[in-house]
Amino acid sequence: MSANHKIISDWLKQQQISEIECLVPDMTGNARGKFIPAHQFISHGDPRLPESILVQTVTGEYSDEHWDFVEPTDTDMLLRPDESTMRLVPWAREPTAQIIHDCYTQAGELHPLASRTVLRKVLAAYEEAGIQPVVAPEMEFYLVARNEDSDYELVPPVGRSGRRETARLSYSIDAVAEFEDFVEDMYDYADAQALDVDTLIHENGAAQMEINFRHGDPLSLADQVFVFKRTVRETAHKHEMYATFMAKPMKGEPGSAMHIHQSLLDASGNNLFVNEQGEHSEAFLSYIAGLQQYTPELISLYAPNVNSYRRLAPEIAAPINLNWGLDNRTCAFRVPQSDTAATRVENRFPGADANPYLAIAASLASGLVGMQKNLKPTEPHRGTANEDSVEVARTLEEGLRNLGSTPELSSLFGDLFLRAYAAVKLDEFEEFNRVISSWEREHLLLQV
Known part of the structure; x- marks a missing residue:
């Protein structure tokens, strides 16, 4: 044995x-x-x-x-x-x-x-370089009323007040309390599974929640997100609701993300993103540049489904270009205000529907190759970044076009995996494309 x-x-x-x-x-x-x-x-x-x-x-x-x-x-x-x-x-x-x-x-x-293999390969490359990545995911999801007919649009569930949410209730304590029984059971289940969940907030959407994970080892956190998504769905079923991690489940409501905070430690446990003077290091800047450079190629790992690209749209609280900024939530890559030891970057591209192993692998791989090539980022964005032009794919098919075009990334992920991933996702795109929507029937049936 x-x-x-x-x-x-x-x-x-x-x-x-x-x-x-x-x-x-x-x-x-x-x-x-x-x-x-x-x-x-x-x-x-x-x-x-x-x-x-x-x-x-x-x-x-x-x-x-x-x-x-x-x-x-x-x-x-x-x-x-x-x-x-x-x-x-x-x-x-x-x-x-x-x-x-x-x-x-x-x-x-x-x-x-295997998804876990892909993340293990990226982490092995970091280990070879003597670097320990640290991540902290933030998971957004919606609670919705049970919906047994996919032809009907989703609606928020009825809370303990007997009413459905209609207003924007970001960070509302009372809005979370509407689903107190669900929240208590979710935390109990998370504790029983030793999930390192931290704070819970009400997000901007109707019955949209966000839960933060404590920072730690990337593989462990990917496992925890994998288990957490099952946990939330099971908890919702217990309370006669659905929980969904679709990137954009409802028209007129914001999308759901899996923001990934990330930093790097050297062998002594020092944060590589800051230098001895407490300023952003060259490694940090190259890491940011790697995220900027390779996100267009890896966008389908952050946005893996046809629905994902409904979230990545102008005028919606999600990134549409490659800007980075200091404590700027309109940027794709946000550097939160923090003390020196906690310096990190938040990748805001991944949707809640992303495979956590692949999304974390993509983000870490981009930063690693950026450092290996000593890439230089743009200047930090100081305005409202989502008012700038769109710089990323708007459909799954477009997002897959450049996958595997960088040799260093192909080596990390494996050429076989990238080709298989593209084939699977293109098949999903083509199957979706065969469906004629109600919008097309309403506006094109008699008008074109």
Whole structure:
């Protein structure tokens, strides 16, 4: 028995677990896997899953190039549990554990198409450079009334007052209290799973919330966001609501983001974004420049769905260009006001619908290559940045065009992964494009 298997086995027995959810984040960032009785998990070898699940579209279909990325025999991949991800499933009726697994090929190598592998490769490049990245995600989401017919628009749920929200209620304490029972259960579930969640606020949208995570290791935080999204959905179901992380679920309401705060530490734990004089370092400026340079190429990892680009639009509280600024929330890359040791940059591009492993990997990879190339950023923007011209893609298809065009990024992500990702997302775009919307019928049916 391996050391980590013994750690897991002992924990399962201590917690009297009867069943285990063996979880794998797929390309969309959703959970795939198996339910396995605890005694079988302990006594049997590594679980297996067909590798094809890593290249399914959000609808469960496959692209025409599917067999270019996986074996035509649909070979099994091996799943190896990461003991650092062991958590209880607090909403389960029986004592149940959830464990996130890494995917391996039959040859014993990390599977190149797995999201966790991609982030691990980026973090390995940082480790080789003697740098420790630190991230802190902020997750926005909406509570909506149960909607069993996708032809109907979403509406906010009824709160404890018996009414639906209609006004802009940013940071409203009373608006959060409307859903006090949901919030209390969400925090209880988060505590039971050792999620490092911090503050909760009411965001600008109707029944839109934001929760902040404490800063820490990027892989651990990606795992926590992955678990948190499941947790919020389960909590909402308990209270006869839906929780959605769609980037733009409702017309007339702001979108939902996954802002990623990030900083870098050297081997002694010093913040590399400041120099000895307490000023922004050359590494910091090159990191910012890398975000500016490579976001257009990697935008589809921040905005991975057709709906994502409804959020990235002029006159909506989301970035549309590549400006950076000091404590300027209209900029794509915001440097919050802080003491010297906490100097960081906030990437405001990723949507709440992004796969957290891939979005964090994209942001860290951009900064790393920027530092390696000693890139120089623009001057910090001092005005309202979202009044400037649009500099990023407005559709998923456009966002995928330049993916993989920078050799250094292709090496970090893996050419096979980038080609598979583009194929999956282009298939989703084409499927969406076949749908004729009500707007087209209303305005084009008899007028053109």
